[in-house]
Amino acid sequence: MTKNEIKSLHEQYLNKLKKEKRIVRFVQVLIFILFFGLWELASQQHWIDPLIFSSPTKIWELFIQKSVDGSLAANIGITVTETILGFLAGTLLGTMLAALLWWSPILSKILDPFLVILNAMPKVALGPILIVAIGANMTSIVAMGTLVSVIITTIVVFTSFKEVDPNYTKVLQIFGATRTQSFKEAILPASFPTIISTLKVNVGLSWVGVIVGEFLTSARGLGYMIIYGFQVFDFTLVFLSLLVIAVFATIMYQLVDLLEKKLIQD
Amino acid sequence: MDFLTIKNLHHTYFTKTSATTALSDITLDVKEGEFISFLGPSGCGKTTLLSIIAGLINPTGGSVLLENKPIKTSQNDIGYMLQQDYLFPWKTIEQNILLGLKINGTLTPEKKENTSNLLKQMGLEHVGAAYPKQLSGGMRQRVALVRTLATEPKLLMLDEPFSALDFQTKLKLEDLVSNTLKNFNKTAILVTHDIGEAIAMSDRIILFSPSPGKVHKTFLVPDELKNLPPFSARNHTVYTELFQTIWKELESLDEE
Numbered sequence: 001m002t003k004n005e006i007k008s009l010h011e012q013y014l015n016k017l018k019k020e021k022r023i024v025r026f027v028q029v030l031i032f033i034l035f036f037g038l039w040e041l042a043s044q045q046h047w048i049d050p051l052i053f054s055s056p057t058k059i060w061e062l063f064i065q066k067s068v069d070g071s072l073a074a075n076i077g078i079t080v081t082e083t084i085l086g087f088l089a090g091t092l093l094g095t096m097l098a099a100l101l102w103w104s105p106i107l108s109k110i111l112d113p114f115l116v117i118l119n120a121m122p123k124v125a126l127g128p129i130l131i132v133a134i135g136a137n138m139t140s141i142v143a144m145g146t147l148v149s150v151i152i153t154t155i156v157v158f159t160s161f162k163e164v165d166p167n168y169t170k171v172l173q174i175f176g177a178t179r180t181q182s183f184k185e186a187i188l189p190a191s192f193p194t195i196i197s198t199l200k201v202n203v204g205l206s207w208v209g210v211i212v213g214e215f216l217t218s219a220r221g222l223g224y225m226i227i228y229g230f231q232v233f234d235f236t237l238v239f240l241s242l243l244v245i246a247v248f249a250t251i252m253y254q255l256v257d258l259l260e261k262k263l264i265q266d
Numbered sequence: 267m268d269f270l271t272i273k274n275l276h277h278t279y280f281t282k283t284s285a286t287t288a289l290s291d292i293t294l295d296v297k298e299g300e301f302i303s304f305l306g307p308s309g310c311g312k313t314t315l316l317s318i319i320a321g322l323i324n325p326t327g328g329s330v331l332l333e334n335k336p337i338k339t340s341q342n343d344i345g346y347m348l349q350q351d352y353l354f355p356w357k358t359i360e361q362n363i364l365l366g367l368k369i370n371g372t373l374t375p376e377k378k379e380n381t382s383n384l385l386k387q388m389g390l391e392h393v394g395a396a397y398p399k400q401l402s403g404g405m406r407q408r409v410a411l412v413r414t415l416a417t418e419p420k421l422l423m424l425d426e427p428f429s430a431l432d433f434q435t436k437l438k439l440e441d442l443v444s445n446t447l448k449n450f451n452k453t454a455i456l457v458t459h460d461i462g463e464a465i466a467m468s469d470r471i472i473l474f475s476p477s478p479g480k481v482h483k484t485f486l487v488p489d490e491l492k493n494l495p496p497f498s499a500r501n502h503t504v505y506t507e508l509f510q511t512i513w514k515e516l517e518s519l520d521e522e
Contacts, residue, residue, distance in 0.1 A: 167352045174320055174346045175366040175417065176338075185365070189356045 054236040059243065062236050072244070079210060079221040080248055082138060086145020087206035091199050093146065094153025101154070102161040102187065103179065119155060123147045124212045131217050141213035141221075148209035149202040156201075160194035161187050196260045203252050207245070268295035269453055270319070270421060275328035277314055287478040288314045292328070294472060294481060296421075296453060301444075303456045303464035303471045305512070307519065311479025312457045316423050319455070320344050332421060345419030347427045351410040353398040359385075359409055360394040366417035381416045388412055388442065404435035411443060415450070422447065422454040428463065440467055440496040461512050465505055466496035473512065475519050483515060 036056045042048045043055035050058075066072035101108040127144060134140040168186040169177075177185065214223025222241045229237030275292040278285050288311040296302050304312045317323045319330055321337040321344065330337055337344065353362045363381050367373040382394070388408045398406055407427060414422065424443070428436040444467050447454050458464050464471045469492050475482040485508065491499045499505055 165352075167348055167350070168354065170322065171346075171348070171352050172365075172369060173322060174344060175369040177369045181369055185369070186354065189354070192356070 051233070052235055054239050058236045059240050062240050066240070072240075075221050075225055076244060076248065078138075078218075079214065079223065079245075080252075082141050082210045082213070082221065083145055083203075083206045083252070085142045086210055087149060087199070087202040089142065089146040090149030090202050090206060091153055091195070094150045094198070095157050095195055097150070097154040098157035098161055099183065099188075101158045102183070108158070115151065115155060119151045123151075124209065127212060127216045130213075136217040138218075140217060141210055144213035145206040145209035149205040152205070153198050153202060156198050157191060157195055160191040164190040193264050196256075196263055200253065200256050200260065203256055204249070207249050211245070269298040269300075269333060270296040271329075271331045271334075272319070273329050273331075275315070275318065275325055275330065277311070277318060277323070277325045277327070279314075289318075289325070290478040290480045292479070292481060294484075296455065298453055299451050300470065301447065301454045301456070301468045303458055303468040304474060305458060305461065305464045305471050305516075306474030306479070306482070307476050307516070308459065309479075310474040310476035312474060313425060315479070316346065316425055316455070316457060319421075320346050320423060343420045345414040345417065345422045347410055347414050347422070347424045349426045350430050351398070351403075351406040353406055353409055353413070355398050357397075358394065359390075359396050359398065359401070362398065362409060363413045363416055365413060370417065372417075377416070381412065384412050384415060385409070387446070402435075403431050404439060407431060407439060408442070411446070415446070415452075420453065422452050424454060424456045426457055426459070429458075429460075436463075437497055437500075443467075444496050461509055461516070462500060462505075463496075465491065465508050465512070466499040471512065473515060473519075482519065485512060 039053070040056045043050045043053060043058075063072070101111065124144070126147060130140045130143055130147070134143060164187050168190065169182045172182045172185055210221075211223040211226070214221040215227050218224045222245050225241040226238050229235060229241065272292055272294050275289055276287070277289040278287045292315065304315065306312060314323065318325045319337065332343055353359075354365070357365070360382075363385060364373060364378060367377055367381070385391070385394070388411065390405060390408060390412075393401060393405070393409070398409070401409065407430075410427075427443075428439055431439065440463065456464070456467060465487060469487055471485040471487065473482045473485065474480065487508065488504050491502055491504055491508070494502065
C-alpha cells in the first residue's frame with residue numbers, strides 16, 4: 001500500500017469521526033429545542049396547567065426582569081459562594097480526617113462503626129439542629145454543604161491512603177523516614193487523583209446541602225427563591241431557579257473536571 | 267572481625283489463625299566488601315531475612331549486628347533494592363535519586379553533585395528532568411540503584427532486582443551492578459532464585475531450605491570466577507560445574 005493510499009484512508013477515517021460527531025451534536029440540539037418547544041406549546045394550548053408548569057417564555061420574561069433589577073445575580077452569588085465554601089471545606093476536612101485515621105490505626109479501628117453510622121445517616125436531617133445551634137445565617141448553610149460531603153470524603157480518601165502500595169513506604173522507611181515524611185512523600189501524592197475525584201462528587205453533594213439549607217433558613221439565595229415561589233404559588237420563579245441551578249452546577253462540575261485533567265495529566 | 271553477624275536468628279509470623287515460622291536458627295556472617303547470594307526456592311524466608319537485616323521487622327529471636335552494633339534504619343547503613351524499581355511516578359528522576367538524602371536531611375550541594383555523577387556513570391546523563399514512566403525497565407532499575415547508592419550505605423541488599431527484566435537487559439545490568447559495587451568496595455547481599463545469577467555475581471552462595479527457612483549449605487565461588495565480570499563468568503567451564511553441583515543440591519531439597 002502506498003503512502004497516498006494510507007493518507008486517503010486516514011482522511012476517510014477522520015471524516016467518519018467528524019460525521020458521527022455532527023450527528024450527535026445535531027440530535028442533542030434537537031432534543032433541547034423539542035423539549036422547550038413542546039413545553040411552550042403544551043402550556044399555551046393548556047394541555048398542561050400553565051399555573052403549575054409555567055412556560056419557557058414566562059420564565060424567560062421573569063429572567064430578564066430579575067436580571068435587570070439585579071436580584072437574580074445577587075441570589076446566584078450567595079448560593080454559589082455557599083456551595084464553593086461548603087465543598088472546599090468538606091474536601092479539606094475530609095482529607096484531614098482521613099490523614100488522622102491513617103496516622104493512628106487504633107483510632108481508625110475505634111471510629112470505624114461511628115463513621116459507618118454517620119455515613120448512612122441522611123445529613124440533611126440534621127438541618128434543624130444546625131440552625132438552632134449556629135443560627136439562621138450563612139454559616140449554618142455552609143455547614144450543611146460541608147456536612148453532606150465530609151464523611152464520604154473521609155471514607156473514600158482514607159481507603160485510598162490504605163491502598164497505596166506498601167513498597168513505596170518501605171523504600172522511605174529504609175531511608176529512615178518518619179511517619180510524617182512517609183505521608184508527605186508517598187501516601188498523599190499517591191492519593192492525589194482520588195482526592196481530586198472526590199472533589200467532583202462533592203460539588204454535587206454540596207449543592208444538595210446548600211439548597212436544603214436555604215429551604216430551611218435563608219431569606220436569600222436560589223433555594224430561597226424556590227421555597228418563596230412555592231409559598232406564593234409562583235411556579236415560574238421555581239422553574240427559573242431550577243434552570244439557573246442546573247446551569248451553575250454544570251459549570252462548577254466542568255471547572256473541577258478541567259482542574260482534574262490539568263493536575264493529573266502526568 | 268566480621269562486618270555483619272547474624273546469630274541464632276528466628277522469626278515467626280503470627281496471624282489470628284496460625285503461627286508460621288519463616289526463619290529458624292539462622293547463623294551467618296558477612297565480611298566487608300564481600301558479595302553474598304541467598305539462593306533458595308520460594309517460601310524459604312529470604313525476603314523476611316532481608317527485612318530483618320534492614321531493621322524493618324523485629325525478629326522473634328536472635329540478633330543482627332552490623333559492625334557490632336544493632337541495626338537502626340535512621341542511620342542509613344543499609345541500602346535496599348526491591349524486585350521492582352518503585353520509583354515514585356510523581357517525582358522526576360532527579361527528585362527520585364535525591365529522595366534518601368532529602369529524607370535524612372543530608373542533602374548538600376556536594377552530595378547532589380555526587381549523585382548526578384553517579385547517574386552519569388550509569389549511562390543516564392540527560393534524564394534528570396524526565397519522569398519514571400518515560401524510561402525503560404532497565405533504565406528505571408539503574409535509577410533505583412543510584413537512589414540506593416546515593417545515601418552511601420555500608421551494606422547493600424538486592425532483592426531479586428533483575429527478575430522483572432528481560433534476559434538481555436538483565437545480563438547487562440548484572441555486569442554494571444557488579445562493576446559498580448566492586449568499584450565502591452560495597453558489601454552486598456543478593457537474593458535470587460536464579461542459580462546462574464548467584465554464581466556469576468557473588469563470592470559466596472548460601473543455599474536456604476524452605477519451611478521453615480534455614481541455611482542448608484554454603485558454596486564458595488572459586489577465585490577464577492570471582493575475578494571475572496558476570497557475563498564472562500557465565501562462559502567459564504568452572505561455572506558449569508558449580509551450576510550442576512548447586513542444581514543437584516536444590517533438587518535434593520525438593521525430594522525431602
